[in-house]
Amino acid sequence: YETVVYTVNSIKNMAFKGNTNITSVDIACKSINSGAFQNCSNLGTMTLREGVTLLGGNNLNGNAVTSLHLPASLTSLDVSTYYVSALHKNKLASLTIAEGNTKYELRDDGAVYTKDGKSLVGFLYDYEKPFGEVPEGVEMISQCAFEGCKKVTSVVFPDSIVKIDSHAFRNCESLKWVYIPDTIKEIGSGVFDGCTSLKEIKI
Numbered sequence: 001y002e003t004v005v006y007t008v009n010s011i012k013n014m015a016f017k018g019n020t021n022i023t024s025v026d027i028a029c030k031s032i033n034s035g036a037f038q039n040c041s042n043l044g045t046m047t048l049r050e051g052v053t054l055l056g057g058n059n060l061n062g063n064a065v066t067s068l069h070l071p072a073s074l075t076s077l078d079v080s081t082y083y084v085s086a087l088h089k090n091k092l093a094s095l096t097i098a099e100g101n102t103k104y105e106l107r108d109d110g111a112v113y114t115k116d117g118k119s120l121v122g123f124l125y126d127y128e129k130p131f132g133e134v135p136e137g138v139e140m141i142s143q144c145a146f147e148g149c150k151k152v153t154s155v156v157f158p159d160s161i162v163k164i165d166s167h168a169f170r171n172c173e174s175l176k177w178v179y180i181p182d183t184i185k186e187i188g189s190g191v192f193d194g195c196t197s198l199k200e201i202k203i
Helices: none
Strands: 024-027 045-048 067-070 094-097 104-106 111-114 119-123 131-133 154-156 177-179 200-202
Touching: 045 067, 094 104
Parallel strands: 024 045, 067 094, 131 154, 154 177, 177 200
Antiparallel strands: 104 111, 111 119
């Protein structure tokens, strides 16, 4: 700006929230904090360059991004202070993760896991299977992981599960039955908030 070159390291919370003029963003800075692009309804393209390490909660909520590539440098799909995940209310038809990413992997069931397979981070919002079977080896369901998966009616956990984090199943409106093995050590707050069809939790 006026011959001075500025280095942007972070896009702060709610920085562009509600901006309807933005149609595409090309980002190379380190951090995209919570809600920075929330409700940018005409935003159709989001490019995350190598160097981006954090994508905060609510950044896909209310925009029109249908395809997203996570760079190798990304180490945090964060949850906002309002307990809303980075994958919340997305319209993604395609999500890819760079081969060199050491933190996350995308499996055929449409779920993002940590690379060691111990944490289920989140599902694409249009997850359509009514039966959620968490695979063996998963120890933790991350905050807001299944949030808004409206077609899930039942969930069965493996014997490896030890923790279900806060708001993991919030607003899963069709969820009726949950079966949790006795290996569980911690269930966070608000895990079943908004699960209006819930009939039985068996531990």
